Each structure stands twice: as C-alpha cells, then as structure tokens.
Amino acid sequence: MPEITGFSFPNDIHVTWSLMIVMYPYITGFVAGSFIVTSLYHLFDRQEFKPVARLAMATSFAFLLVASLPLQLHLGQPQRGPFVIITPNFTSAMAGFGILYSFYMLVLVLELWFVWRQEIIERARRSRGMKRALYAALALGTYDTSAEAIEIDHKAIKILAGIGLPAACMLHGYVGFIFGAIKANPWWSTPLMPVIFLLSAAVSGIALLILLYQVYAKLDRRPVVATCVQALASWLWFFLILTITLEELELIVMAYEKSESWLIISELLTTRLSFSYVTMQMIVGGLIPLILLAVVVLMNRYLHEKVRNTLATVAAFLTLIQVFSMRWNIVIGGQLLSKSLRGLRSPYEPEIFGREGVLMAIALFVAPFVILWVFDRVLGIEEPPGADGHGNPPAAPPPVEATAASHVP
Amino acid sequence: MSDCHDGCNGSRREFLSGTLKLAGGAVVTVIGASALASSSSSPTRAPRPGGGEYDWDEHLWAYLVDTTKCIGCGSCARACKAENDVPEGFFRTWIERYVVGTEDSHVDSPNGGMDGFPPVQVGFVANKSFFVPKICNHCRATPCTQVCPVGASYRTKDGAVLVDAESCIGCGYCVQACPYGSRFIHPATHTASKCTWCYHRITKGLKPACVTVCPTQARQFGDLKKDGDPVRAVVEHDRVQILQGHLLTEPQCYYTHLDKEVR
Numbered sequence: 285m286p287e288i289t290g291f292s293f294p295n296d297i298h299v300t301w302s303l304m305i306v307m308y309p310y311i312t313g314f315v316a317g318s319f320i321v322t323s324l325y326h327l328f329d330r331q332e333f334k335p336v337a338r339l340a341m342a343t344s345f346a347f348l349l350v351a352s353l354p355l356q357l358h359l360g361q362p363q364r365g366p367f368v369i370i371t372p373n374f375t376s377a378m379a380g381f382g383i384l385y386s387f388y389m390l391v392l393v394l395e396l397w398f399v400w401r402q403e404i405i406e407r408a409r410r411s412r413g414m415k416r417a418l419y420a421a422l423a424l425g426t427y428d429t430s431a432e433a434i435e436i437d438h439k440a441i442k443i444l445a446g447i448g449l450p451a452a453c454m455l456h457g458y459v460g461f462i463f464g465a466i467k468a469n470p471w472w473s474t475p476l477m478p479v480i481f482l483l484s485a486a487v488s489g490i491a492l493l494i495l496l497y498q499v500y501a502k503l504d505r506r507p508v509v510a511t512c513v514q515a516l517a518s519w520l521w522f523f524l525i526l527t528i529t530l531e532e533l534e535l536i537v538m539a540y541e542k543s544e545s546w547l548i549i550s551e552l553l554t555t556r557l558s559f560s561y562v563t564m565q566m567i568v569g570g571l572i573p574l575i576l577l578a579v580v581v582l583m584n585r586y587l588h589e590k591v592r593n594t595l596a597t598v599a600a601f602l603t604l605i606q607v608f609s610m611r612w613n614i615v616i617g618g619q620l621l622s623k624s625l626r627g628l629r630s631p632y633e634p635e636i637f638g639r640e641g642v643l644m645a646i647a648l649f650v651a652p653f654v655i656l657w658v659f660d661r662v663l664g665i666e667e668p669p670g671a672d673g674h675g676n677p678p679a680a681p682p683p684v685e686a687t688a689a690s691h692v693p
Numbered sequence: 694m695s696d697c698h699d700g701c702n703g704s705r706r707e708f709l710s711g712t713l714k715l716a717g718g719a720v721v722t723v724i725g726a727s728a729l730a731s732s733s734s735s736p737t738r739a740p741r742p743g744g745g746e747y748d749w750d751e752h753l754w755a756y757l758v759d760t761t762k763c764i765g766c767g768s769c770a771r772a773c774k775a776e777n778d779v780p781e782g783f784f785r786t787w788i789e790r791y792v793v794g795t796e797d798s799h800v801d802s803p804n805g806g807m808d809g810f811p812p813v814q815v816g817f818v819a820n821k822s823f824f825v826p827k828i829c830n831h832c833r834a835t836p837c838t839q840v841c842p843v844g845a846s847y848r849t850k851d852g853a854v855l856v857d858a859e860s861c862i863g864c865g866y867c868v869q870a871c872p873y874g875s876r877f878i879h880p881a882t883h884t885a886s887k888c889t890w891c892y893h894r895i896t897k898g899l900k901p902a903c904v905t906v907c908p909t910q911a912r913q914f915g916d917l918k919k920d921g922d923p924v925r926a927v928v929e930h931d932r933v934q935i936l937q938g939h940l941l942t943e944p945q946c947y948y949t950h951l952d953k954e955v956r
Contacts, residue, residue: 285782291800293827293874294784300865300878360863360883364843367862373844378866381842467940468836468872623874624956626800 287630289555290548292622296629299619303634304358306615307645309459309481310608312351314652316456316482317489318344319392319448321516326399327445332515336497338667340489341399342659343496344452345392346652352385354648357639377462384458388451395444397424398437400663405429407663418662456485463614470545470625471552471618476534480610483527488607490520494600496656498593504666510589514580517596521577524603528570531610548625556620556631561613569606573599747896749851753917754890756828756904756946757924757933760955762911763824765790769903769912770807776891776902783877785888786828786903791954794819798954825955826912828903829854829875829888830936830944837867837876837887846885852917852945853892858884872937890914 286297318340324330325337333340356365369386372379397404405427408419426433457478463469464477494516501508535553538546553561576599580592587595616632635641659665765788773779773786788806790813792799797817803810806824831854838846838854845861848854856867861884868876868885879886891901895914899905904914915924927933927949934951935944948955 291789291802294787294802294805295868295877296874298783298877300868355864358864360865360878361861364860364862367843367860371843371860373841375839376842376866377840378842378864462866466836466840466870468870619869623872624800626956 286632288622288627289629290622290627291624292627292629293624296619296622296624296627299616299629299632301615301619302358302640303642303645304354304640306608306611307648308351308354308358309456309615310488310611311347311354311648311652312456312459313481313485313488313607313611314347314492315344315351315388315489316452316485317487317491318347318493319452320486320489321493321519323445323449324519326395326441327449330515332511335509335512336493336516338399339496339500339665340493341392341396342656342663342665343492343652344489345396346655346659348385348389348392349655350648350651352381353651354645355381357644377458377465380458384451384455388448388455391444391448391451395441395448397422398440398444401437402429402434403663403668406668422663453482457482463618468623469618469621470543471549471621472614474534476530477614480527480530480534483523483530484607484610486523487520487527487603490516490523491600491603491607494520494596495604498597500665506666508589508593510592513592513596514584517577517580517592517599520596520600520603521574521581524570524574524577524606527610528566528574531565545625548621548628552617552621552628556628557613557617560609561617565606565609565613569602569604569609573602573606576602749849749896751918752851754831754852754895754945755915755917755924755928756831756890756901757913757915757927757949758826758828758946759911759913759949760823760825760952761950762909763788763826764909764911765806765810765824766908767806767809768906768908769826770805772902772906773888774807776894777889779886780880783879783886785875785886786826789825789827789955790822791825791952792819792822793952793954800954821952823952824911825948825951826903827873827875828912828946829871829890830873830942830946831888831890833943833945835942836870836872836940840866840870842866849892853890853895854887855889855892856885856887858882858886861885872940872942 288297321333322337322340322344325333326341356362359365368379369382372382401423404419404422408416408423408427411419460478460481463472463481464474466472494513497512497516498508500506535549538549576595580587580595580599584592620629620632622628634645637643656665767788770784770786770788773784777785779785784805786805787802788810789800789802790806790810792813792815794815794817797815799813799815799817799819801810801813810824831848831852833848833852835848835854838844838848841847841861842864843860843862845857845859846854846867847857858879863878863883863885865878865885868878871887876885876887878884891899891903894901900914904912913924913927915922915928917925917928919925924947928947931949933947933949935947936951937944937956
C-alpha cells in the first residue's frame with residue numbers, strides 16, 4: 285500500500301494512468317516533432333534541413349506506427365479498444381484520437397509515397413522476383429518519372445506537407461488537451477497544457493534528429509553537414525527556451541495568484557517530484573542543455589566541428605531526458621496529488637514486467653528504431669546522390685531492359 | 694508494368710480516383726458499422742429497469758447528508774461493501790473525520806471509516822470535530838460522463854450516474870475527471886466502478902444500503918419529483934450546500950451544515 289502524507293480521498297491512492305500513459309505523449313511527441321523538422325524543408329524550403337528531411341519523415345512514420353500501442357496496452361479491456369472509433373462519444377476529448385490519428389496517418393503515408401516514389405520505381409526496375417513484386421506493389425502501378433510527373437509530385441508533397449503540419453500539431457496538441465481539460469486536477473487543468481505539449485514535442489523531435497543524424501551519418505560513413513547540425517541546434521534552443529518558459533510561467537502564475545492548489549502543488553514538486561522535476565526536468569534536462577546550446581548558437585564560428593557535434597549531441601540527449609521527465613511529472617505527478625488537495629501519496633514505482641511495465645516501455649521506445657532500420661533496408665532513408673530530396677530523380681535512370689538483362693546469368 | 698515508364702499520367706489518375714472510391718466505401722462501411730453498433734448497444738446502455746413496473750420518468754433521485762448527525766460508526770461503508778461486493782482497498786462510500794482548530798486542521802479516513810475511528814491526537818488546539826460521509830455526487834453536469842470515450846458512463850433519466858461494464862474499455866479517463874475521487878478501476882473487471890445509489894434497490898422501492906443502515910439518519914435518500922418527500926422539502930426550502938460548487942458539476946448529493954474545511 286502506498287504511504288499517504290496528509291489526507292487523500294481513499295480512491296485517490298491508486299495510480300490509474302501508468303507508465304504507458306507517460307509513453308504515449310512521449311512517442312506522439314516524436315511524431316509531431318520530426319514532422320516539424322521535415323516540414324521546415326519540404327514546406328518552408330529551409331535548405332539547411334535537407335540532410336535530415338527524409339530521415340525526419342521516416343522517423344515520424346516509424347513513431348506513428350507505435351503511437352497507439354501504449355494506449356491499447358493500458359486499456360483494462362483492450363479488446364474493446366476499437367469502440368473508441370466505432371461508437372465514439374464525441375463529448376469526450378479521447379474520442380478524437382482515432383480520427384486525428386487516422387487522418388495524420390493518411391496524410392503522412394501519402395506524403396511518404398510521393399517523396400519516395402522515384403526510389404520505389406528505381407528499386408522496382410532494379411530487382412527481380414518477389415522483391416520486384418513488392419516494389420511494383422509499392423509503386424501502385426505507376427512508373428511515370430517524366431518531368432511533368434515529377435512536377436506533380438512536387439506540388440503534392442507541398443500540399444501534403446501543408447496539411448500534415450497542422451495535422452501533426454493537432455495530434456500532439458490534442459494529447460495536451462486530454463490533460464489540460466480535466467478541471468478536477470489542478471496540476472493538469474490549464475489552457476497552457478496543449479501549448480506546452482506541442483512545444484516540447486518540437487523539442488523532442490529536433491533533439492532526436494540531432495542524435496539520429498549523428499548515428500546515421502556514422503553508420504552510413506557520410507560526413508555530418510555542419511550547417512544542418514547548427515540549424516537543428518538553433519531550433520532546438522529556440523523551442524527549449526519557449527518550453528521551459530511556459531512550464532515555469534504556469535507555476536509562477538499559480539504561485540503569485542496563491543491559488544487554492546498552490547500549497548499542495550509546491551509540496552508535490554519539492555518532495556515527491558524533487559528528483560524528476562527539479563533535478564531532471566529543470567536542471568539536468570533544462571538548464572544544462574540551454575547553456576550548451578547557447579554555446580553552439582552564439583559561438584558558432586569559433587567551434588571546431590567535433591566540438592559542435594559533441595555539444596549538440598549531449599544537449600540533445602539531455603533534452604530527451606527533459607521531455608520524458610516532463611511527461612512523467614505531468615502524468616504521474618498529477619496522480620500522486622489527491623483531489624482533496626490535502627494529501628500526497630508515496631512515489632509511484634512502475635512494475636518491471638507485465639503489460640504496463642518498464643520492459644514494455646523500453647520495447648515501445650526501441651520499436652520505432654527497428655522500424656526505421658527496416659524502412660532503410662526497404663526504401664533507403666538517405667536520398668540517392670544527386671537527388672534534391674523533393675522527389676527529383678538522381679540521374680537518368682538506366683533503361684529497364686538493360687537492368688533486367690544484367691541479372692540474367 | 695515495366696513498359697509503362699514513359700508516361701502513365703492516365704493510369705495514375707485512374708488509380709487516384711479508384712482510391713477515392715475505395716476510401717468513400719470505407720467511410721460508408723464504418724458509418725454503417727457504427728450505426729449498427731450504437732443501435733444494438735443502446736438498449737443495454739439505457740435499460741428500463743424493473744421490467745415495466747418502474748418508470749424512470751417518474752423519479753428524480755437526490756441524496757442528502759446532515760453532517761451534524763453522523764457519528765462515524767462506519768455502518769454505511771460496511772453495508773455498501775457487503776451489498777455491492779466492493780473490492781478491498783476501494784470505496785463507493787466513505788466517511789471523513791475533521792478535527793479543526795483556528796490554526797490548523799486534521800483530516801483522516803482510516804480504511805474509509807469502515808472500522809470506525811480510533812482516537813486521534815492532534816498537535817494544535819482543536820475547536821471542533823465532525824464526520825462527513827462521502828459518496829458519488831451523481832452530478833447533473835458530470836465531467837465523468839463527458840469524458841467517457843465510448844459513452845459507457847451515462848446519467849439515467851431518474852438522475853443516477855452509472856457505468857455500463859459491458860462496454861467500458863477501462864481507459865480510466867472518468868476516474869481522472871471525477872473531482873470527488875468517487876470512481877476507481879475495479880481490479881477484477883478492469884472497468885470503471887462507482888456508487889450506483891444501489892440502483893438495483895431503488896428501482897424496487899428500497900433505499901440505498903448506506904441509507905438503510907445509517908442509525909442516525911445522517912444519510913437520507915429521496916425523490917425530487919415526489920410530493921411531500923422529506924429530502925425534497927429540505928432541498929427546496931432549507932439552506933443546502935454541495936461539494937466543490939465552483940466546478941459547476943451540479944451535484945445531486947446535498948449537504949446541510951457543511952464546514953468550510955470540507956472539499
């Protein structure tokens with residue numbers, strides 16, 4: 285039994301929303317954050333993001349594929365999960381999940397297809413047998429790589445990116461809404477919540493891409509483009525400043541207003557969450573990366589490439605911890621506090637094994653990277669040399685007959 | 694297919710239009726399935742209990758607590774547990790003890806008050822002490838039914854807030870949304886559970902178990918649609934309070950002589 289300080293309503297001593305509900309916003313945060321990065325290139329033509337644009341889109345897709353799993357794993361009656369889509373109660377914020385998720389999935393898959401279309405056609409032409417059938421199926425029956433077709437691809441990518449960006453933001457802002465619209469819980473109930481979630485999603489997405497880019501460049505034996513790292517670090521700094529400012533503003537307003545709940549929330553933050561909030565979210569994951577990124581951004585021209593990469597990578601790693609801590613402190617922290625506003629329960633310790641345990645959470649976090657690896661094997665994340673990343677062809681494709689003939693023993 | 698690489702705009706257009714048609718078909722299917730599911734599940738969601746004799750249009754239930762009368766015996770919590778098979782460590786009703794001084798206050802509810810209350814020593818000068826029974830407030834504008842993603846939580850026409858355990862998905866959103874801590878996820882069924890005002894009893898003309906066993910009539914149950922009902926008289930003519938009125942949930946559990954310390 286958990287220990288209680290003060291007085292909790294007797295049913296409030298149970299933590300109903302487990303580690304899986306911490307993982308859910310963490311994972312959807314990567315979906316939205318990566319899409320923001322890819323949009324900076326595909327929608328806003330920021331050329332400095334070109335080296336990571338395709339990686340970012342594939343990352344968003346990989347995380348999207350597992351985004352609904354933590355929810356499903358959390359349900360008491362998982363077999364009834366589809367009821368949320370089949371018989372939704374539209375007054376519930378949660379009922380929107382199926383619609384937003386499916387819509388974003390549709391837009392993202394379409395955009396992926398247009399961006400990777402050339403690649404798919406190339407591979408269909410190069411391969412034989414089952415492989416060829418697979419790529420032919422992925423090409424959806426059209427092998428058109430004429431200049432006109434490419435132009436259409438361009439337009440489609442632009443339009444889809446234009447729809448996808450608000451869709452991705454809605455998907456994640458909505459997660460913040462799920463918490464922010466609960467008036468029963470003063471630690472959650474604030475209109476700032478969706479905004480904070482969205483900004484921290486951008487933080488986590490950019491941070492993850494800084495790390496992935498370094499790893500991917502190493503594995504692929506490609507040089508890391510300094511301007512890209514620099515741009516990612518700048519945007520990470522920008523979004524981190526906004527996130528932490530809003531996270532603190534929320535508390536400052538509460539404290540200055542001397543709101544009814546401030547007494548218990550201040551106790552929550554300084555006792556139960558002193559490690560995860562003060563140490564991890566604010567200092568290790570907040571203040572330190574803010575300083576490291578400030579060095580990268582403000583002292584750019586004095587930095588050796590290795591120093592820049594190292595500083596950006598360390599800062600990115602720490603901000604990933606910051607975002608996880610933030611999710612933890614919101615989801616779990618909000619349940620340590622009783623709605624009596626008079627009591628706190630002892631810290632929640634997730635189980636190790638089991639459906640909602642630590643191992644499952646790790647598996648959920650690792651799964652998108654496995655998906656990314658498969659994606660790379662099937663479609664190739666890195667664009668072929670010479671291509672412009674918008675879906676333009678690398679060079680004149682070899683004639684099909686010649687490719688096919690070369691495979692004949 | 695390989696002979697198509699010179700220009701298949703037409704085929705792509707055909708493909709896209711085909712896809713649109715398919716998508717349209719899928720939407721129709723989903724809507725149809727949803728209509729089927731809702732029509733087939735509506736009778737279970739809004740049962741007309743009592744097999745014809747009970748007409749829920751004729752009643753509007755309300756609960757009344759006089760905190761000055763509660764002696765903290767815990768009979769109500771024990772009766773509730775027995776009547777509704779409430780699992781260990783969870784509560785559909787409980788009793789809180791308040792010890793209040795000028796400088797400080799102390800609140801507790803050991804085991805929900807089921808075993809009564811052992812003497813308590815407080816480190817301040819206590820001016821008053823009292824018990825407050827708690828129960829689901831069966832709010833008219835309840836956030837718990839608002840947030841249920843599948844409509845498994847609902848309010849009946851006679852004013853009770855219930856859970857359809859057959860369609861509850863066990864997401865726990867209602868548990869988070871209830872400001873009073875009245876809901877929990879049942880450890881055996883993994884669905885939301887809460888006080889029903891003993892709906893199986895009140896639809897047969899009985900009182901909820903907690904009201905029936907209360908030795909001091911601190912807990913009362915009545916019908917706001919019935920002339921001469923004592924609870925209705927109090928609610929209509931006396932000064933009554935509700936819990937956490939600022940949240941505008943419109944509780945149908947009324948209190949008299951509620952102290953400022955009670956939330």
